[in-house]
Amino acid sequence: MVPAPLEQLIKQLSRLPGLGPRSAQRAALHLLTTQEALPQLQRIMLEVSNTVVTCSTCGNVSLEDPCHICTDEERDGRIICVVEQVDDLWAIERSGSYKGLYHVLGGVVNALDGIGPDDLNIRQLVERVENPDTQIEEVIFALGASVDGQTTCHLLSQRLEPTGVTITGLAKGIPVGASVDYLDDGTLAVALEGRKVFG
Amino acid sequence: MVPAPLEQLIKQLSRLPGLGPRSAQRAALHLLTTQEALPQLQRIMLEVSNTVVTCSTCGNVSLEDPCHICTDEERDGRIICVVEQVDDLWAIERSGSYKGLYHVLGGVVNALDGIGPDDLNIRQLVERVENPDTQIEEVIFALGASVDGQTTCHLLSQRLEPTGVTITGLAKGIPVGASVDYLDDGTLAVALEGRKVFG
Numbered sequence: 001m002v003p004a005p006l007e008q009l010i011k012q013l014s015r016l017p018g019l020g021p022r023s024a025q026r027a028a029l030h031l032l033t034t035q036e037a038l039p040q041l042q043r044i045m046l047e048v049s050n051t052v053v054t055c056s057t058c059g060n061v062s063l064e065d066p067c068h069i070c071t072d073e074e075r076d077g078r079i080i081c082v083v084e085q086v087d088d089l090w091a092i093e094r095s096g097s098y099k100g101l102y103h104v105l106g107g108v109v110n111a112l113d114g115i116g117p118d119d120l121n122i123r124q125l126v127e128r129v130e131n132p133d134t135q136i137e138e139v140i141f142a143l144g145a146s147v148d149g150q151t152t153c154h155l156l157s158q159r160l161e162p163t164g165v166t167i168t169g170l171a172k173g174i175p176v177g178a179s180v181d182y183l184d185d186g187t188l189a190v191a192l193e194g195r196k197v198f199g
Numbered sequence: 200m201v202p203a204p205l206e207q208l209i210k211q212l213s214r215l216p217g218l219g220p221r222s223a224q225r226a227a228l229h230l231l232t233t234q235e236a237l238p239q240l241q242r243i244m245l246e247v248s249n250t251v252v253t254c255s256t257c258g259n260v261s262l263e264d265p266c267h268i269c270t271d272e273e274r275d276g277r278i279i280c281v282v283e284q285v286d287d288l289w290a291i292e293r294s295g296s297y298k299g300l301y302h303v304l305g306g307v308v309n310a311l312d313g314i315g316p317d318d319l320n321i322r323q324l325v326e327r328v329e330n331p332d333t334q335i336e337e338v339i340f341a342l343g344a345s346v347d348g349q350t351t352c353h354l355l356s357q358r359l360e361p362t363g364v365t366i367t368g369l370a371k372g373i374p375v376g377a378s379v380d381y382l383d384d385g386t387l388a389v390a391l392e393g394r395k396v397f398g
Binding site: 001002003004005006008009012013015016017018019023025026027028029030031032033037038039040041042044045046047048049051052054061062063085086087090093094106 | 200201202203204207211216217218222225228229231236237239240241243245247250261262284286289305
């Protein structure tokens with residue numbers, strides 16, 4: 001009933017995060033029935049695969065390798081901020097509150113999904129820190145405050161300990177703008193425990 | 200910060216129904232960082248645009264024009280079922296409860312979205328019914344039970360009235376498997392008004 005190539009397209013689209021089988025079907029039909037939608041998407045995908053590369057140093061996506069962040073002379077080359085994915089890097093860049101380098105792990109360890117330490121860019125991070133040319137003084141863990149994220153932090157700190165680098169993590173507490181009565185117990189506990197002298 | 204071609208890809212993906220700006224970003228990064236995901240999607244999109252066509256008779260998507268439903272000798276050529284989109288046609292085909300022909304309108308009229316009668320395949324439907332070679336006896340309106348869907352039904356019936364064809368609409372009432380206390384008032388009203396002798 002559904003033409004075979006279209007069925008294939010629906011299947012491919014449904015693998016994208018955020019699209020289920022049903023929305024993949026709607027997306028495929030949208031592409032097919034909207035003037036110029038399919039060729040436009042084809043053109044831009046071709047351009048992306050021809051121009052965008054993954055930085056072999058930090059794992060960021062960029063038009064150059066090493067990427068525009070790794071080669072930026074104005075950034076502080078002594079600090080590396082470790083993130084799970086490139087969109088976490090984008091979020092930190094948007095905030096404008098960090099001027100060091102990055103390292104994209106490519107995920108966090110998760111036994112259920114079968115993601116072990118060797119599936120992440122951990123070895124590359126240790127090598128960057130060990131490399132005498134880089135002069136890294138601090139590594140910031142900016143991973144999610146989930147069980148998997150924290151497990152990965154412990155693993156990373158074990159691997160980095162021999163290098164003698166300073167290891168820090170994001171502060172935990174009440175998010176800016178949040179109201180106390182909506183906070184979960186875990187956040188309340190760390191926010192109370194980590195309380196600071198006011199003013 | 201985000202490479203320009205990647206930014207473009209995110210923009211294109213966010214136009215797909217079901218993907219917002221944020222999920223489009225995740226989808227683009229997934230395509231870029233998952234082995235073979237981007238070239239695979241490129242290949243299948245190329246195949247779709249080279250092979251899948253819109254049937255010039257009924258608006259269905261197929262590998263042939265006229266489509267495999269229009270040319271199927273075993274189907275009842277005297278009935279046309281009018282649907283909004285191709286996925287509605289697929290849903291009716293999946294049910295296996297209809298063996299006539301189809302006509303895909305391409306939407307319903309909607310003043311807010313600026314979709315008027317001329318943006319839909321209404322003229323083609325009237326021409327199909329008027330054409331003495333087709334011998335259409337009945338047109339079934341299988342549009343959504345929304346305000347726009349019902350407005351479109353009224354418009355279609357006005358245009359089709361001069362042809363003398365029998366016009367029918369989907370029965371309205373309680374969906375199979377639904378419980379009465381969850382039904383909305385409108386559905387309850389039409390289900391009561393349209394009650395039938397039991398057994």
